[in-house]
Amino acid sequence: MCKFIIRKPLFPVLFLILLVVEVTFSGILRRGIARDIQTIDDMYNNSQITFYVLPEVAGDLVLRPRFVDMISDVEEIDRICSYMSCPYALREPEKVVGMSWLYGTTDPLWFADKMWISYEFMDGYAPSEDGEMKDWNTFTSDIPCIVDEEFLTKEGLKTGDRFTAAAYSFVGEDREKSPDINMHIIGTFDNREEKLERYAVIIPEFVFLEPPEILCTTALLEKCCAFKQCEIMIKKEFNRQADEVEDKMLEVFDRAGVLVHSDARVLKKAVHSIEQRLKIQKALEKPIEITLCVAVALLALLMALSVQEDIFLYLLHGVSRMKTFMKFLLALGVIIICSALLAIVCAFIVLGTEWIGWITLYAGINVLVSIVTVSVPLLIFSNKNLVNFYQTKEA
Amino acid sequence: MKGTLFFLRKPLKPVIYSLVFCVLSLVAFIFALQYELDTIAINENINNYSYVGSVYSNREETPSLTAIPENVMERIVSSKYVKDVEVRNVFSARSEKTNAILEYFITDDTIDMYGVLEGYIFPYEFNERTGVENATLVVKKNWAGVLSGQSRVDVTIWPGEEEDYCMYGENVVLIGRFNFDRENNSMNFSSMGINNPNIHSEENILDRNSVIHIPMEYEDRGAIDDFVTEKMKETGVYEYVEKLNECKYAFSVRPVTDMSMLPSFARNRLYICGGRGIEKSDAGKKVCVINQVIASKNYISVGDTIKLAVSDTNYSTDCVTHNAEWITGIPKVEDEFPEYGEFEEYEVIGFFNFYTTRNVEEDFFSFSRNDIFIPGDTSIKGLEGIKPIDFSFRLLGPDYDKFMDDMEMELFEDGYIFNMVDAGWEEFKDNYETLTTRRLVSIVSSCLFFIAALSLFTVLCIKHFRYEYGLRRLLGASTVEASKLYMAGYLVLALPALLLSLLGTVLAYDKWLVFKMQEVIDEGLPDIGGCFALMGKWAGGCFVLGLVLVTAVSWINGKKSLLRMVK
Numbered sequence: 012m013c014k015f016i017i018r019k020p021l022f023p024v025l026f027l028i029l030l031v032v033e034v035t036f037s038g039i040l041r042r043g044i045a046r047d048i049q050t051i052d053d054m055y056n057n058s059q060i061t062f063y064v065l066p067e068v069a070g071d072l073v074l075r076p077r078f079v080d081m082i083s084d085v086e087e088i089d090r091i092c093s094y095m096s097c098p099y100a101l102r103e104p105e106k107v108v109g110m111s112w113l114y115g116t117t118d119p120l121w122f123a124d125k126m127w128i129s130y131e132f133m134d135g136y137a138p139s140e141d142g143e144m145k146d147w148n149t150f151t152s153d154i155p156c157i158v159d160e161e162f163l164t165k166e167g168l169k170t171g172d173r174f175t176a177a178a179y180s181f182v183g184e185d186r187e188k189s190p191d192i193n194m195h196i197i198g199t200f201d202n203r204e205e206k207l208e209r210y211a212v213i214i215p216e217f218v219f220l221e222p223p224e225i226l227c228t229t230a231l232l233e234k235c236c237a238f239k240q241c242e243i244m245i246k247k248e249f250n251r252q253a254d255e256v257e258d259k260m261l262e263v264f265d266r267a268g269v270l271v272h273s274d275a276r277v278l279k280k281a282v283h284s285i286e287q288r289l290k291i292q293k294a295l296e297k298p299i300e301i302t303l304c305v306a307v308a309l310l311a312l313l314m315a316l317s318v319q320e321d322i323f324l325y326l327l328h329g330v331s332r333m334k335t336f337m338k339f340l341l342a343l344g345v346i347i348i349c350s351a352l353l354a355i356v357c358a359f360i361v362l363g364t365e366w367i368g369w370i371t372l373y374a375g376i377n378v379l380v381s382i383v384t385v386s387v388p389l390l391i392f393s394n395k396n397l398v399n400f401y402q403t404k405e406a
Numbered sequence: 407m408k409g410t411l412f413f414l415r416k417p418l419k420p421v422i423y424s425l426v427f428c429v430l431s432l433v434a435f436i437f438a439l440q441y442e443l444d445t446i447a448i449n450e451n452i453n454n455y456s457y458v459g460s461v462y463s464n465r466e467e468t469p470s471l472t473a474i475p476e477n478v479m480e481r482i483v484s485s486k487y488v489k490d491v492e493v494r495n496v497f498s499a500r501s502e503k504t505n506a507i508l509e510y511f512i513t514d515d516t517i518d519m520y521g522v523l524e525g526y527i528f529p530y531e532f533n534e535r536t537g538v539e540n541a542t543l544v545v546k547k548n549w550a551g552v553l554s555g556q557s558r559v560d561v562t563i564w565p566g567e568e569e570d571y572c573m574y575g576e577n578v579v580l581i582g583r584f585n586f587d588r589e590n591n592s593m594n595f596s597s598m599g600i601n602n603p604n605i606h607s608e609e610n611i612l613d614r615n616s617v618i619h620i621p622m623e624y625e626d627r628g629a630i631d632d633f634v635t636e637k638m639k640e641t642g643v644y645e646y647v648e649k650l651n652e653c654k655y656a657f658s659v660r661p662v663t664d665m666s667m668l669p670s671f672a673r674n675r676l677y678i679c680g681g682r683g684i685e686k687s688d689a690g691k692k693v694c695v696i697n698q699v700i701a702s703k704n705y706i707s708v709g710d711t712i713k714l715a716v717s718d719t720n721y722s723t724d725c726v727t728h729n730a731e732w733i734t735g736i737p738k739v740e741d742e743f744p745e746y747g748e749f750e751e752y753e754v755i756g757f758f759n760f761y762t763t764r765n766v767e768e769d770f771f772s773f774s775r776n777d778i779f780i781p782g783d784t785s786i787k788g789l790e791g792i793k794p795i796d797f798s799f800r801l802l803g804p805d806y807d808k809f810m811d812d813m814e815m816e817l818f819e820d821g822y823i824f825n826m827v828d829a830g831w832e833e834f835k836d837n838y839e840t841l842t843t844r845r846l847v848s849i850v851s852s853c854l855f856f857i858a859a860l861s862l863f864t865v866l867c868i869k870h871f872r873y874e875y876g877l878r879r880l881l882g883a884s885t886v887e888a889s890k891l892y893m894a895g896y897l898v899l900a901l902p903a904l905l906l907s908l909l910g911t912v913l914a915y916d917k918w919l920v921f922k923m924q925e926v927i928d929e930g931l932p933d934i935g936g937c938f939a940l941m942g943k944w945a946g947g948c949f950v951l952g953l954v955l956v957t958a959v960s961w962i963n964g965k966k967s968l969l970r971m972v973k
Binding site for chain 2: 067153272284286288292295299302303309310314
């Protein structure tokens with residue numbers, strides 16, 4: 012076989028070069044595609060898509076609780092961050108009946124971000140690393156609250172103290188009907204940006220809605236029993252179906268007369284160009300691989316055609332047809348397999364260990380195709396009549 | 407040619423050579439196609455992920471109102487890095503049936519809006535010090551102004567004389583103002599201020615006649631309407647109420663060339679939530695993009711048509727909100743309606759909305775729900791008197807730094823700064839570089855495969871035709887005549903193979919690839935003719951290269967020993 016390669020090196024060398032280029036290049040294409048797929052997956056998996064409920068026409072959002080209840084049933088929803096507010100007055104310690112505002116929220120940390128406030132908590136009440144507040148949304152008669160720093164000063168209270176207030180909208184019936192809200196000060200907030208009213212108090216949202224709900228008079232129900240801000244986060248595994256989730260939300264919120272805005276389009280825009288690049292590459296990957304495989308097979312065919320003179324001579328010297336066929340098949344097979352091994356090594360050096368499986372498989376397919384391609388002409392030549400072989404002038 | 411008979415005698419190997427050439431050319435064409443598709447993708451994205459912005463003075467109190475000097479405009483417009491430039495205007499338009507959402511009926515000193523509401527009033531607090539009474543109005547009828555829907559409105563009244571006091575539960579008509587919420591860029595319809603008739607100027611009829619008490623004996627709707635109308639006419643308010651009602655058909659029409667040139671759009675504050683936006687290809691068409699809420703309230707879908715009569719007038723206020731000036735198509739109290747053109751049909755191609763949490767430091771420009779975008783001419787007619795809010799230009803991502811290096815410091819020293827919005831370039835940058843690299847790899851690979859195909863074909867042909875060439879030369883043929891064998895081989899074998907691979911590529915593109923690409927590339931994909939032209943250029947280049955190679959080989963062969971050739 013070595014003599015054969017030395018005498019007729021052209022086709023074996025071309026075959027080797029093409030096979031190495033094919034396997035390595037195809038591997039690089041595949042790796043690029045895999046990386047793009049991973050990038051897109053990471054972008055979808057690491058993004059939190061939020062739907063913002065906005066007023067339809069103008070002014071403040073007025074979103075009644077029943078719509079939020081309906082949305083809560085949507086399985087793609089991860090959590091809903093919202094707040095309500097209502098005026099309050101102190102009952103104990105009773106001071107001058109001035110008015111400030113109670114804010115009820117499901118997530119104080121989210122609320123702090125919206126209102127540009129910062130908290131200081133009592134020991135044992137600071138949120139955990141994953142942002143969970145201890146007992147915040149747990150129904151209890153001793154309601155945790157976070158108060159304006161100025162509130163403590165004004166009322167002569169400190170963190171850890173308790174006080175009683177009631178929702179109050181300056182309509183007479185409130186004083187009699189509004190239940191007591193017994194609150195336990197677990198922290199304070201710094202209202203430097205003055206987005207909240209002075210002496211505002213932050214409490215869990217369930218106090219507004221669960222019995223004994225503080226919004227129990229006509230005036231309070233009318234004015235205050237509505238979410239002023241509502242943001243809905245969906246589960247990350249549904250990020251790719253954000254459009255369908257938005258449609259489900261719109262079905263509910265359309266009746267509420269509000270709009271829904273999501274930042275999904277920002278994610279989509281960011282992902283779009285990468286998906287475009289990926290799609291182009293994926294579409295052309297298979298044609299490139301197949302075409303190169305065909306080119307390699309054709310070169311193998313040329314290799315087989317180049318040995319027909321030698322086959323003729325072997326048959327002329329009386330070597331049996333089977334032996335001749337096997338000898339040349341072995342010779343060419345060894346060339347093909349050695350070329351494939353070299354291609355695997357080159358591709359391995361370029362791509363690394365994680366691709367060794369695919370490289371081997373792809374090289375193996377090429378070897379198989381090439382061996383089948385060379386077998387056919389070898390078989391034909393080995394079985395040809397010598398006189399016909401000579402007379403066709405192919406030899 | 408005589409040489410062709412030679413191929414017919416020994417067809418097998420030439421056919422295989424031809425096939426090898428065809429297959430390797432096909433690989434080259436696939437890489438060429440990838441190069442072209444990557445180019446299309448880059449061109450499509452580079453506009454979508456560009457920088458859009460304007461320039462304004464940092465020394466003026468109201469930068470958005472201060473016209474950009476001509477020399478500054480000249481420098482920007484003539485910069486080689488500026489891709490697109492747009493100067494926009496706004497015009498008053500009237501719809502035939504589509505109702506606006508009346509967000510402002512601009513007064514002379516504030517961007518407030520008048521409303522005329524009838525209902526039962528329930529005062530609940532009177533401040534003796536200020537003389538202000540707080541009350542709740544349970545709305546029965548919206549005479550004019552605000553979009554109906556609220557059932558209750560908080561009102562603040564200055565009762566004035568004792569006879570003007572409102573009794574608890576009394577039926578009244580109130581003419582008041584809804585205040586503009588700057589942070590949310592919208593009117594606050596939940597509360598209305600009824601102004602003190604004693605302290606407002608003589609000219610302001612609406613403020614001087616802000617309360618109409620409806621006597622208890624009027625119970626029938628018709629009687630109440632007649633009484634109120636009569637009262638309004640007596641006081642002169644009625645014409646303003648009529649005008650307010652007319653305003654529900656008034657819109658602000660904004661001709662644009664490309665909505666992506668709006669800084670708010672680039673910042674994603676204003677976004678398309680249905681259909682599509684106005685694009686350059688819509689020039690001259692009667693299409694429009696309207697606000698989602700307008701569409702919803704008027705039951706308009708994408709594809710429907712609305713009738714608009716556009717004027718060449720607009721209105722501006724003397725009032726200045728923080729960093730924004732209202733230029734609108736909707737008249738103020740004292741303005742007359744303009745002359746409108748004929749009603750024309752506009753197809754609704756999309757809906758827009760805006761994310762109302764507005765950062766006044768960032769956004770120059772405010773839109774309202776009554777804005778309608780249509781395709782129009784936004785080219786610069788002159789450099790004089792252009793305000794920052796009406797002007798925007800686009801920089802492509804790769805040119806941004808160069809432009810800023812060129813212009814930023816110079817203009818800063820003159821007292822001007824740029825307000826540029828990154829429409830996603832920083833996120834797209836890595837992808838752009840990857841695509842650019844891939845384009846380079848594709849073009850190099852394509853060239854290499856073409857060269858490899860030609861080289862291999864040439865080597866094989868020389869090997870195949872060497873003996874024949876030698877014989878012909880020995881039999882007396884000249885070098886040129888004998889070389890025709892190679893040329894014949896090239897033309898008879900390589901050219902059809904090249905054409906076959908070209909045809910295969912174009913057909914594969916047209917029948918299969920284009921449908922896959924249409925999922926991700928919105929515009930710029932060539933049709934079958936376009937693809938043929940693109941790939942044809944590559945094929946032409948390959949053919950010419952092949953001719954050169956064959957000619958060179960023929961010449962080289964002519965120098966070789968004939969005996970060695972025929973051995």
